[in-house]
Amino acid sequence: MKRPLGIFFVLILVLGGALAYRLHQQKLAKHGPAGGSGVIEGVRADVTARIAGRILNVLVNEGDTVQQGQLVAELEPAEPAAAVQEAEARRAAALASVSAAQNSLIAAQEQLAASHIRREQLARDVNRLSTLKGSGAATSRELDQAQTSLREVDRQLAAGLAQIAAAQDQIAAAQASAAAIDAARARAQVVLDETKLLAPVSGIVQTRNFEPGEVVLPGSVLLTVIDLSTATTTFYLPNAELGAAAPGRQVAVVADAYPGRTFSGTILRISAEAEFTPRNVQTRQDRDRLVYAVDVEIPNPDGLLRAGMPVDVRIGGPVSARPANGQ
Secondary structure (H helix, E strand, O other), X not given: OHHHHHHHHHHHHHHHHHHHHHHHHHHHHHHOOOEEEEEOEEXXXXXXXXXXXXXXXXXXXXXXXXXXXXXXXXXXXXXHHHHHHHHHHHHHHHHHHHHHXXXXXXXXXXHHHHHHHHHHHHHHHHHHHHHHHHOOOOOHHHHHHHHHHHHHHHHHHHHHHHHHHHHHHHHXXXXXXXXXXXXXXXXXXHHHHOOEEEOOOOEEEEEEOOOOOOEEOOOOEEEEEEEEEEEEEEEEEEHHHHHHOOOOEEEEEEXXXXXXXXXXXXXXXXXXXXXXXXXXXXXXOOOOOEEEEEEEEEEOOOOOOOOOOEEEEEEEEEEOOOOOOOO
């Protein structure tokens, strides 16, 4: 009988001590600095296929570090490369047409110039023969022949002008065709360039979703890169503690993975509208359900803070001169 009573009293003492400790922690928290808990996030950027194609190669694996602009994957380029070559061949043919039309124009202009000179000579001959005929020094036949030659030259001039106009039209049409082919080639080159997928940001490859040989459609995410050079986190501040926060104010960030170490951060923005506490977030005052989301930026040059890492944030320090991004 005494033994069960002893165990009962021990349990009472243990539970009482735990309750007292809990109340003590709540008291300390209540009077401690404002803050909350959050999860480390980074800038996520997807490497997305913009065209359909078969994957030729994936050059990085999950966990690899990549630099912005680095080639990370390739799609089969044969078809778009052939389209570029076809456009280049058509462009060469169009330029040849332009050159031929320009040569025709030059020849027509030269012929027209010669016809103008010939007409001036014949016009002088007609005038001269008309004068000589009046004095009996020239015959009517000679004058008729000169006038006939003049009319023939006039017909040649009209034909030359029409030929020049036609050559100019051919040049314009060939140039328009060349411009259209240039546009088609540029589009084909864009498609060819899209077969080479580049890292949109510097960071760590978080996911690799496809392998060489697989076929992807436009919009397929081949890789996801996360940039943690500057980490961010969001915690929820109870309404009663909102006065402690301001954009630009310094905060202390503690990660469970690095006990005893504190990271410095800066408040970027505070949500303008209150919301109810998310289920995955615990505040110090359970009865205070209205909270404001607070975004924090944390320099992370060593990459110690990883995406998904839980952290505690405590507000403290003056407001810096950094421009506020939110209120």
